[in-house]
Amino acid sequence: MNHSTLLKSHYPWTSTPLIAAAPMRLIATTALAVSVSQSGGLGFLGIGTDSSVLAGLLSSCTSSLSQAPPIPNVPQGVLPIGVGFIVWGASLSEAVEAVKASPLKPAAIWLFAARQLSELEEWTTALRQASAGKSKIWIQVGTVAMATEVAAACAPDVLVIQGSDAGGHGLAQSSSIISLLPECADELSRRGFGDIPLIAAGGIMDARGVAAALVLGASGATLGTRFLASPEAEIRDGYRAAVIKAGDGGVSTARTSVYDVLRGTTGWPGEYNARGVLNQSYWDHGAGMDAVENKKLYERALEMGDEGWGEMGRLATYAGTGVGLAKEIMPAGEIVRGILNDVRRIQVVL
Amino acid sequence: MNHSTLLKSHYPWTSTPLIAAAPMRLIATTALAVSVSQSGGLGFLGIGTDSSVLAGLLSSCTSSLSQAPPIPNVPQGVLPIGVGFIVWGASLSEAVEAVKASPLKPAAIWLFAARQLSELEEWTTALRQASAGKSKIWIQVGTVAMATEVAAACAPDVLVIQGSDAGGHGLAQSSSIISLLPECADELSRRGFGDIPLIAAGGIMDARGVAAALVLGASGATLGTRFLASPEAEIRDGYRAAVIKAGDGGVSTARTSVYDVLRGTTGWPGEYNARGVLNQSYWDHGAGMDAVENKKLYERALEMGDEGWGEMGRLATYAGTGVGLAKEIMPAGEIVRGILNDVRRIQVVL
Structure with a gap:
């Protein structure tokens, strides 16, 4: 199964290529996550370092989605929305409790910034179990070494490859996705992890950035900054x-x-x-x-x-x-649909 | 005329997309520049801060090319090779003398790192005149502001857009081409400079990077680091x-x-x-x-x-x-031909 087909099988309501809205702490809450997932993308809730907000946000998304026309093709028992944790600061046990208690399991759980690899292993195992495999595990990395180590230790469902252009937190020292993505793709393939889809992060603002990510070896892209310029971002x-x-x-x-x-x-x-x-x-x-x-x-x-x-x-x-490249405030759903529409018209013109 | 057609009309022996080898100071000398131009690319000589080496390098390239099968479609009076200056340190009068004295004028003159905009204007005017318009002027920039200022002041034939991933010298503070290229393209268009072709630099190592540059808004790419791994690079x-x-x-x-x-x-x-x-x-x-x-x-x-x-x-x-991404030493010509071949097979896969 190619990467795009695999992603589509995990998130069957999404369009190809997969467009995700980053789990920005305090900023990506119900409104943003719901609009993105309603528009053919995958919205994430920024749980950040505070697992105690998870239960409330999951139920608020469930309720918001239940009041709108249903999103087609959502797998049974799945909330078509992801959640993102900053692992060094968040409580795993609280996260596990909330996922277990939620009738709908988040479609994806994005782990970022662990203090050590063993934490990522622990989180991956515990959350896969808590969600009965319904929540796919995304792990964010910023170097080739991290990508291969995480692939070997955690067998994540997705690796998010974050480059130096990204807003908010990331590695102080890193390269952009221009060289990071192809080197990760090559090195993962060489070591037998070529089946893990890569999602690109960092500097991507529109269909041009998404198309660049695709030709560099990603199967989708995640945008943060672009969604700051939407009314749904919970910022002043x-x-x-x-x-x-x-x-x-x-x-x-x-x-x-x-x-x-x-x-x-x-x-x-x-x-x-x-x-x-x-x-x-x-x-x-x-x-x-x-x-x-x-x-x-x-x-x-x-x-x-x-x-x-x-x-x-x-x-x-x-x-x-x-x-x-964020020139005007635009509803998050319009951002997603615009990118999906534009990216189809981009070709490598020779 | 679209950008690729324009570049092809200026450098008719080159393939599309235009692949240039960066004018690395002390490193890009006759062997590298000649092999790249013999293989469908555009080789540059790294004149750097020492204009006194220009005359010798131009004549060495002329002689090297005359001993090989002729490169087809080179315009009359043109040496199918470019030269690159580090403007703050190089002598304009010496550069002008050498260009005037050379029977064949370099196909392109790449200007980098001026102390002020007025120097770039002066260099552009003087070298266009010295080459009777045969040498096209390339100017390297690293921010959107520089791109629009240089476009307005110098009307360069090409803008080289250098991102933060580039090896060797560049701006201490900059973004990668992932966001820099599309923002430059948009801003240049908005201000009426959309006719200037952009060549991407920084982190590009193979056909994937070249294809990414193209979808981001460039019409060609320049590689430095990749050519360090060729026997033609004049390094230890x-x-x-x-x-x-x-x-x-x-x-x-x-x-x-x-x-x-x-x-x-x-x-x-x-x-x-x-x-x-x-x-x-x-x-x-x-x-x-x-x-x-x-x-x-x-x-x-x-x-x-x-x-x-x-x-x-x-x-x-x-x-x-x-x-x-430089995994093995490979002749420079093979690098160029490999990229040109591979880039044709890359598509934005949706």
């Missing part, structure tokens, strides 16, 4: 406006730990940081302002609400290098 | 071996200024650094070793010859994140 309008305004993401964003420090998001393993739009917090940090003072100003900006974002603002605007 | 075998050995380039390479310091290559504008394979020099620098001591060890490694390279070595191994 100030954040959304900052995304629309930013352009030339190679220079207007950077990978940094500054925003984690300011937000008090401690606990990330040392090899991770996050890409966000540069603003006053970042520049002051670079100019040597101490963290206590910077945090004080950050908190004052928080009180300003929407005005706290933007180039002159101080609040974290996590976004990828593709931020300049 | 130790360097070549280090390229073959390195893999997982997102973590085995990094952008840094360390190697410039050790080699005494001063003068790069502050926004540039270079990507190379990590080795002992880099780690010692990171561990706080002072530059004088590190340079002393570097120079001792230089005396070791081929043994001075490699992971435990100290010599600069400039290479891009795609270094892991």
